[in-house]
Each structure stands twice: as C-alpha cells, then as structure tokens.
Amino acid sequence: MISVSHYLAVGAILFCLGLIGFLSRRNLIVMFLSAELMLQGVAINFVAFSRHHGNLHGQVFTLFVIAVAACEAGIALALFLVLYRRKHSLDVSLWQGLREPGLPITGDPEPLPPEPEEPPLPHLAPAGAIPARGEPTHA
C-alpha cells in the first residue's frame, strides 16, 4: 500500500523545489508562486498525517493554511502593485534599501543580450477592395 512516507516524500520534494524557486528567481510574482508551492508541499504533509492518524486535525490545519495563504496573496499582490508603481519593474533586486550604509549596490555584471529577432507574423492576403482615403465606408 501507499504509506504516509510516500506522501511525505512528495511533499518534501515540492517544498524544496519551491524553496529553490524562492531563493533564485527574481520576479516577485514567481517568488510568490514559489512560496505557494512550498505551502502546497506542507499541505500534502498535513493531509497525509491526517489520513495516517485517522482524525481530521491535519485537514483542518490545511484549511487554515489555505486561509492564511489567501490573506498572504491579497496583501502580497497589493504590495507588488505599490512596488511596481514605484520602479516600473517586478525585479526584487531593485529593493536593496535595507543594506548596511556604505555598501555598494549589488548590481548585474553585464547588460542583457539582445533578444533574438522573432520571425514576423504572417500576413493574411487582403480580401476585397481596399477602401480609398476620405471615402465614406458606408452609405
């Protein structure tokens, strides 16, 4: 049978992937999603233990986790909005104001390489007559 340990392993994997995402990705929204991923891993643990012990405490706890996550989502998105208004970017690295005084800003070494040119979208062949300028299009 599938024992609690299997679910715990899956929860641990999700948690650690979320952790890596949170630590490395610089987009605030992706960081936020990673945190939610960690919460999913934890929720799996709770529900698995709930099943293991045969009571509902784990499921209830998960409900509360979801409630808190919802609060977090609301507040976090509001904060992102404010932050985006300030700097017109969602890059978390732009916010270094709390570093020790006198330390240089941790910046990016070289500018981004240019994006490869995307092939132009195909044009549809125009159908029918092209209306002339200044001419009323409908009677």
Place this chain on the structure above:
Amino acid sequence: MIASTDSLGWIAVLPVIAGGLAVWYALPGTRRRPQAVAGLLGVLALAGVGAYLFRGLGDRIPESVEAALFFGFSGLAIVFAGLMITARNPARSALAFAMVVLSTCGLFLLLAAPFLMAATIVIYAGAIIVTFLFVIMLSRQEGPSNADVRTREPALAAAAGFVLLATLLVGLQRVYSWRSVDAAIEHSSDLARSSHIDEGYLSPPRSVEQVAQVSPLTPKAQAFLDEMRAALERVRLGAPRGGSERGVTDHKYVQEIVHAIEGLDRYGFRQHDPDDVRQECQTIADGLQRLKAMRLGSRGFTDIVVSEHGVVKPVDGEAGDARQLPAANVSAIGRTLFSDHLLAIELAGTLLLIATVGAIAIAGTRREGRP
C-alpha cells in the same frame, strides 16, 4: 550509528543529485543552454525518485489503481513544479503552478480529503487567475527583463534546496524503511524454527580442559548478533534511550530483546547450546515484530514509559486496527471546525477581513505617492 546497509541511502541521494543538476541547468540565465540536457537530467531524477518511492521506503507497493494514481499525480506535481521554477515567462510559471495545484488535489483525493480538494481548487484556482491577470497586466514590457532572465545565486540556491531535500529523504528512509528489520526478523525466526542449527553459528564444543576458557564466537554468529543489534536500534529509532543517566527505563520488549541478544552472546553460541539459541531467537523475533507494529501505529503504545514526561498513550481509538477516517468528510470537517477549532476559525475569519482591509489600504491610489 546504525547498520551500514541503511545509512548509505544512495537510492535517495542519487535522484537528488540528478535533480539538483537539472534544476541548476534549467534555471533561467543570460546564456541560453540546450534544454535537452536539463530534460535528460530531469527524467533521470524522476526515475530516481520513482525508484526511491518504490524501493527506498520499505513496504512493497502493490500494483494497484491507487498506486498508479499516486505515481501519476505525484509525477505531474513534481514535473510541473520543476517547470514552474525554471520557466522564463511568469505567465507560464503561473500555469504550471495551476497544474501543480490540480495534481496536489488529486493527491488530496487519494488521501480521503475531498472537501480540501474542492476548496483548494476553488481558492487556488481563483488566486491563480488573479495572479495570472496581474502577471499579464504588470509585466507587459518590451523585451526580456532582468527579473525574468537573471537568477540570484542559482548554484547556491539549488545546492541549498537539494541538500535539504537529500537530508529529508534520507531521514524519511531511515524512519520508514523496515527492510533491515524485516530481514532480521526473518533471519531470527528461521533460526528459531530450524530443527538443526547451522554449525557455522555455534562455537565448537569444548573439551574438558578448555571449560575454564571462553571460546570465541564464530564470524557467522558475530554477524548475526550485529544484525540483531542494528535491527533493535533501528526499531527504537528516535525514542529516548533508557539508562540511569536519563532516569528512564526501556520498556519491557526492548529489555527482553537486549537480554536475549546478551544471552546468545554469552551462552547460546559460545556454549554450543542449540535449544537455548532457538529459544532466544524466538524471543528476538517476537520482540522485534511487536516493536515494529508499535512503530507503524497498528499497536497502541500502552504501558510504555518512553519519555521522562510520562506515559505515551495510544494516539486515538483502539489499539490494533488501523484507524479510519469518517466517510462523510464535509460534515465531519464542519463538526470539527465549529466545535474543536471554533476560536481558530473566528481568528482566521478576522485575519481574512483585516487582510482585505489592508490590501485595499495598501493598493489604494495615493496622489502624493505617485512617481
């Protein structure tokens, strides 16, 4: 330390290394890397995880529908989690996260939590839609941005995350893998049941003039005793040790096994006494079986002093059978929520209200705050 067969945990470490490399390779960066390498490593890691789940955690998994569903959902969840954290485009990340949530909901269903499944789909789906909208609305900019293309310390972050994962998996394996204990039980009960004890276990009988000397153990007997000791250690893993320095006595099954092993060491094997060996092996096998049952939760922890704070009692219900969840999941959760957790649910409601107010207050347009 415990026996070497369990401590290695290669079966846990291998997928972790492969996965770590895959994620590190796939994390967005300024240089474009061939994604095929990452995909290959990822498949390797997934296979490793599958092997770990199949073999690393002890109990043999039957080829049932449940197992198939479990592996399907977990695999989906893990794959999409990996895609989520490696996708350059945040919109794709959000979609991948939605898939992770759906797979997790499948796991919830397997775990007999249908209400949670529904709640998670509704709430997270809503949240994801909102997040997704924000992604589209906010990060619509020309060309690639630093936030999406660059990552902060990818190697270090991947290393930290996967080292943590490795420790967690090895720990799980140590706690839940009963392979060595099962082997020890089988070994000792074989020895107890065999009508004729293998001569390789028993020290040669001594002549009269050698009575005063202590005859050495044979290598086979020594290996057997080590295996039994390791199994005992494994069974009582994590429980407080007895002994005078902690003021806690081991419970009687542990003491029985310890005495039996000592008896074998001192008399049974050395003095060439097959009956004694059979009897002690039977004691060891029974004791290990009982302790394992306790650890697995199918037996109540009754009358056992395992901590200096008092007796650990059975967690819930009667000892013996596996405990069952109520069939009417929604009504049972409702009853629990509004009886046992009333204060908590009120607090959670208040928290939601305050969060709503706070979100409106934070995000509200301020004239002077505008750049």
Place this chain on the structure above:
Amino acid sequence: MLSVPSLLVCIPLLPLVGAIFCAVFGGVKELRRWAHLPAALCAALSFVCVAFVVAKLTEDGAPIEFPVQDSTSGQDVDIQWFSVGHGQTTVSVPFELSADAIAGIMLLGITFIGFWIVVFSIGYMHGSPGFARYFSVVSLFLASMTLMVLANNFILMFAGWEGVGLCSYLLVGYWHHKPSAADAARKAFLVTRLGDVGLILGIFLMWALADQHSFNYAWIFNHTRVKFEYYSEVYTAACLLILCGAVGKSAQIPLYVWLPDAMEGPTPVSALIHAATMVTAGVYLLARCAPLFVLVPGVQVTIAIIGAATALLAAFIALTQHDLKRVLAYSTVSQIGFMFLAVGCGGAAAPVMAVTAGLFHLFTHAFFKAVLFLSAGSVMHGMHDVIDMRQFSGLKRVMPITRWTFLAGALALAGVPVFAGFWSKDMILETVLEAGHSDRFGSIYMVLFGVAAVTALMTAFYTFRAYFRTFEGELKMPEGAHPHEPWVMSVPLIVLALGAVGIGFVHATPLTHWFGNFISKAPELMQANGGRHVEDHANWGLMFGSAAIALLGVGAAYYMYRVKPGAAEKAASAAGNVYYLSLNKVYVDEIYNLLFVQPLNLLAGICKLFEAVVYDLVRLIASIPRYMAEVIRPLQNGLVQFYALTMAIGVAVFVGMLLFFHW
C-alpha cells in the same frame, strides 16, 4: 443648612471648583470673556463661608474641626488622604481641617482681600491674552492658601504651602514670553524651594520624634512639650529648619531676593500674593508653631534678629528706588521683617502678645499694602504700563480716586496715627520694648527696638517720597498714557482703602481689644503662653513717640520733594556711596552671584570638561566593535533573497546534523 464644619470644606473647595470652571471657560471660545465670573463668585461665596466660621469662633472660641470627632463613640473619624508603607513604618496622613482663631483671622484677610482683588483684576486684566488662565490660577491660589491655613496637620499644610508656591510661580511668569518674567518666576520658585527643603526636613524630624505616629499639630506639640528636655538640641534643629521654610516663603534675609523680582507678574497678583497673603505664610507658620518656638528662646532671638535686619535693609533699599512697584516690594519685605520681629519676641515677652502683634500687623498690612499695590496697578494701567516714578508726577489731577486710595494706604504704612498701620506697628514696638525688659537677651531686644524705630522712620519717608513724586507736583505723563479709572477697579480700591483707614480699630489699644481677645482664644497660643497673663495697657509714651517718628518721616519727605525740589539730589550727592549702595540694592544680587552662581558655573564647566574626556574615551572603546563589524557587514546587503538563502542553508545544516550525528 450646612453645618459649620462642612463649611470648612467649602472654603478651599469653592475656589478649587472656581479654578476648574475658569479653566473650562478658557477652553470654550464663546465663554472666554466670561472666565472671571466663576472666580469672583467662588471667592465671594468662600468669603461668606469664612464669615460664618469666624462668627461661630467669636461665639465660643473652640476650634472647629473637620471631620467632626464623634465624642460619643470615642472613635476617630478619619478621612484618609494617603497612606504609605505598612506595619511599623506606615505613614498615614488624614485629610483634617481645623479652624481656630489664627486661621480665622488669616482666612478673613485672604478671602476678603482675595475677592476684591479678583474684582479689580477684571478691569486690570481686561483684554489680556490668557485672561481665563489668570483667573483660574488666582482661584487655585485662593484654594491652596485657604487649605494651607485650614490644615490640621503638617503634611496637608505643606501641600497647601507648595500649592501657593506653584501658583506664585505661574502668576509671576504670567507673561511667560517675556524673558525677565520667566527668569523671575524661576528665581522665585527656586529660592523658595531652598526654604521648603528645610521645612519638610523639620516636619519629618518632629514627626520622627513624636513616635512617628501622626503629623497632627496637637499631637506633635504635645510630644514636644513632653520630650523637649531629652531632645532639646534636636528640637532646636527642627525649629531652625522650620524657620528656614518661613524665611524662604516670607522673603527674609538671606532668601528675600526673589520678592522684588516677583513684581514682574501682574500687579493684582503682586497685591494678592506677594504683599497681602502668600508671603505672610511664613509669619503664619511661626505663629502656628508658637508652642514649639516658645521652648527655644535662642531661635526666637534669631527670628527677631532676622526680622529686624530684613526690615532695616529693605527699608534702606526702598529709600532710593525709582520703580514704584519695587518701592512697594521692598516695603513688603520690610514690613514682613517687622512681623518676624514681633513673633520673635515670643520667648522674651508673652507669646500671646508677640503672636497677636505679628498677626495684627499681618492683618492690617494685608489691607493697606493691597490698596497700595492696587493703586500702583491703577497708575500702571493708566500710564501704559510705565511704573518708573521719574516719568510721571502730579497724577492727582487725572486719577483722583487712585490718589486718595494711595494716600490712605501710604498713611497707614507710614504709621500715621488713627490709620491701621499705626496701631499694629505700635503694638509691635510695644512688644519689642516689653521683650527688652526680659532677663535673657534683653539688651539684644533693646537694640532691635532701636532698629525698628529707625526703620519706621525710613518707612514713613520712602512711602511719602513715592506718594509725592507720583501724585503731587507738576502733571507729567509718559507717551501713550491714557489715565482712566473704571468703576470695576475703583470700587475695590475704595473698599480696601476704607479698610486701610479703619481696620486698625479692631485692636486700637486703649479703645478696643477685639482682635487680641479673639486671637488669644487659639488653644495653641494658650498652650504656648503657659498661663502667663498679659496686661493690655496703653503705653502712651510709646504711642506718641511712634506718631512723632511717622510724622517726622512724612515731614522730611514733604520737605525734600515738595518744599525744596532740589533737596533730594543734594542729599543724594551728600550721601555719596551710601546712596549708590541703596540704589543698587546693597549689591546683594551681585554678591549672591559671586558666592553661589559663579562657583556653580565653574563646577559645571569642570563637569563639562570631564564629560568631554569620558565621552571621547567611550567613543574610542565603542569604535572597536565598529571596526570588527566591518568584516561581516557585507552580509547585510539588503537583498531579501540573500537573507532567505542564508536561512535555508542554516536549516539544511541543522537537519543534516540531526540526521548524521544524533541518529
């Protein structure tokens, strides 16, 4: 109908309520211009209560107490004020009031004069910013002063004592945006604090000697009488400490320096607090503690010497001041010196006589000094806040009422016969003379009598110098003067001037003896007197002598300032250095500055230097961790993800350690 004991509570309570109402009125814009109403009304009602109480006292003379002691059950009915500590060391102070003859006289003066000064202030303070604040604090002052007088134990008295000090501070600094007023307020507060420290130490010393049981007057005085012979030195010290408090409050040598500066406050305040009532609190304290002081003749003589010296010194300074209010201020110091002199005779002459003389002078002085100050205030009001006598003269044509009221006050202050001051000053002189006939210290008292006579002469001179220079002669007014006498200011002036003329007749020695008889009913005085009988006879020689001195002084002033206008300058140049000594107030402020302020400044400088050294040393030590921190500072790079990474690594390491070392 309220019973008389409950009227006692009303006396301080009504002005307190008035103060609160004034403050409330001040907070409401529409009511602000009516803020004087509660103060005046409550002062009047308080006076009515006092009248009832005094009537009751005249009837049977027994002190009225609150709360009423229930004689049938024999239990003490105490209203606890506060209680500190527990067990053996409990200090518990009840709220107890008591009105005897001394308190009755004081209350009469305080509430009557207080009421009329409040009325005068309505006109005087009209349109001033902080109108409501003024009336609120004046009302609070009346509450504190009556509480101080009515208190039946030392701690409650001290509360009132500090309350009046606070009100004095607030009112002297009424124009707090003026640096000189703020400085004067601070000076008044700090200098009186010096005395108050002595007072509270003295109180606790006596309390400790009286079994640490109660602060009640009667309890402490009874213990003193019993224990004095065992602890005479300690009691002498206690008496000196209490004297210290009285000296501070009543502006005697060496702590008189605050009073002339206190004239920075509004003039009605000078009249009420710094002439009529608060500054006489020291005299009241000495009178109240007469049973104590009668036991220590040495301290009595000290009091008398301090009083006489202050009287002489202040009168000497007052001779040459040009500021009308300053003349009156020094005259106040001088007159209080007279009262001290009188009270200081209690050991040698009969205590009843000494205290009666002191309180009688206090009583009459309150009237005539109040009217003098108010008249000066009226002049100031008309002369656009100019008070320098060199800038105006001949005001009798434009301010006739003020002229007559000032004249009445001046005649009383000078001690011209029939006016109030004559009777009281005569009584003091008589007391001193009586003390001069005693065996111990007799010669000292005789010298003091001479000093008092000289001071009386000087008093008459400087009083009429001020009068002639202000009201007689050519009409001269400063720029922007607008002489006017609104009825709300004139009526109090006239009432108080009538008092200055006639109040002396409550105890005109050959004619009436009401005051003396009334005062001597006070049980503490009877206790202090110890059964000595005083023959209240008229000393005709002394009366004629004192009248002659007063008339001589008035005549000299008339000669110098009316008959021969140049005589004053000639006399000044003839006096030479003595004239400048007086003009510069005997350089006391400068001496104090040199003796106390400069050494303290020096000490402060040394401390500052020391602090600078220590500060730099501490900074040096503190810089070591700062440099060590440079090594790990880069970790705080402000990147959220870096912090999270550190945390994750920490968690991984901990879980790994659990796994590999514990299991």
